[in-house]
Amino acid sequence: MTERRTREIAGATLTDFSPAALLSAQEPVILRGLAADWPLVAAGRRGPKEAMAYLKRFDAGRPVVGYTGDPAIGGRFFYRDDFSGLNFDARRVGLSDYLDRIVAHLGDPAAPSFYLGSTDLDRYLPGLRAENDLPLPPPVEGRDPALASIWIGNRTTAATHYDMSNNLACCMVGPRRFTLFPPDQIANLYPGPLEPTPGGQVVSMVDLRAPDLDRYPGFAEAAATAQVADLEPGDVLFYPALWWHNVEALGAFNVMINYWWNDAPAFLDSPMTTLLHALLSLRDRPAAEKRAWAGLFDYYVWGDSGRPAAHLPEQMHGDLATLDDRAARRLRARLLERLNR
Structure with a gap:
């Protein structure tokens, strides 16, 4: 060592x-x-x-x-x-x-x-x-x-x-x-x-x-x-x-x-939740699909958080809007609805 x-x-x-x-x-x-x-x-x-x-x-x-x-x-x-x-x-x-x-x-x-x-x-x-x-x-x-x-x-x-x-x-x-x-x-x-x-x-x-x-x-x-x-x-x-x-x-x-x-807002969910969901939804997909999804994550998650909505009018931001407590609750409700289908 x-x-x-x-x-x-x-x-x-x-x-x-x-x-x-x-x-x-x-x-x-x-x-x-x-x-x-x-x-x-x-x-x-x-x-x-x-x-x-x-x-x-x-x-x-x-x-x-x-x-x-x-x-x-x-x-x-x-x-x-x-x-x-x-x-x-x-x-x-x-x-x-x-x-x-x-x-x-x-x-x-x-x-x-x-x-x-x-x-x-x-x-x-x-x-x-x-x-x-x-x-x-x-x-x-x-x-x-x-x-x-x-x-x-x-x-x-x-x-x-x-x-x-x-x-x-x-x-x-x-x-x-x-x-x-x-x-x-x-x-x-x-x-x-x-x-x-x-x-x-x-x-x-x-x-x-x-x-x-x-x-x-x-x-x-x-x-x-x-x-x-x-x-x-x-x-x-x-x-x-x-x-x-x-x-x-x-x-x-x-x-x-x-x-x-943590130097992050309290309304953010645990990243471990994301990891577990990724195991369920992404890990076992074909390699080409995973590479494509990596590009989507780069754009929507790892990159500049304001970029995906920058070219859209504010009324169309939806889930891409800047997160606050209210928006986080709305997004969490959507996730629960999808997971419970």
């Missing part, structure tokens, strides 16, 4: 923090020490038990989904060896009880793998953000606010995957390593099934700890494009939507807070 390092900004401060500037670069970047003064980071520096005690102060008492795997999986939450299912158990648990299970195995070299992923911070740990938060600008009218989540566990690995949102990953407790690949490496990462998935998103079938190049030869090309971001508590990593990332939590106890956001 490459040892190309993610670009860093040393001495980043909350005063000059600008998500818009990060997004414009469309490249991962580490903001060293941006969250170093947060109380959760300070608690973690005192030790895992102190960090857990701090988190328990905010436990709302709502059950969370905890993932638990046998020691044999080595912390990598994935599929079973025979692909008959997932290699871990997912159950609703009390947050504080789950933390107690982790602490009971802190000194155990053969500990089970514990992982609490993507848990809504405001719902399950209300008040934590009042003391530990990035000063994100208020959402532009018509756009959803950023979603803040927390990730907790012992030594675990989240298999290489992508998210559909931009991400700010804040390392709170324990060191963490991200290995990142640009979106155009999808074929060389050998994506798994669309469902089921270990954590909601499609994952690469390549194990970065021991890549099988006989089975996945294209991964050598992906590896040449990879970059590594090693984070210490207080560091923040930004990476854009659709960048593939493998995440290793390296401490005996690890906590991360992240923020997901």
Whole structure:
């Protein structure tokens, strides 16, 4: 694997923090020490038990989904060896009880793998953000606010995957390593099934700890494009939507807070809906037809959004009109009508 390092900004401060500037670069970047003064980071520096005690102060008492795997999986939450299912158990648990299970195995070299992923911070740990938060600008009218989540566990690995949102990953407790690949490496990462998935998103079938190049030869090309971001508590990593990332939590106890956001109107549908519909309507058509449809998509979707209607009088724009909430509702209703035929 490459040892190309993610670009860093040393001495980043909350005063000059600008998500818009990060997004414009469309490249991962580490903001060293941006969250170093947060109380959760300070608690973690005192030790895992102190960090857990701090988190328990905010436990709302709502059950969370905890993932638990046998020691044999080595912390990598994935599929079973025979692909008959997932290699871990997912159950609703009390947050504080789950933390107690982790602490009971802190000194155990053969500990089970514990992982609490993507848990809504405001719902399950209300008040934590009042003391530990990035000063994100208020959402532009018509756009959803950023979603803040927390990730907790012992030594675990989240298999290489992508998210559909931009991400700010804040390392709170324990060191963490991200290995990142640009979106155009999808074929060389050998994506798994669309469902089921270990954590909601499609994952690469390549194990970065021991890549099988006989089975996945294209991964050598992906590896040449990879970059590594090693984070210490207080560091923040930004990476854009659709960048593939493998995440290793390296401490005996690890906590991360992240923020997901999209720079797009809230009325837009998920592109995954489009992909699923394309599998149904386009994938298995003759190659010549697919090439022709690619030209139509270039014109209507990938190109200048105003061009298809530019030569038409306004009263004839119809579905080609500039989208707003009302137009999106109308278009969604038309789609549902066609799908239900």
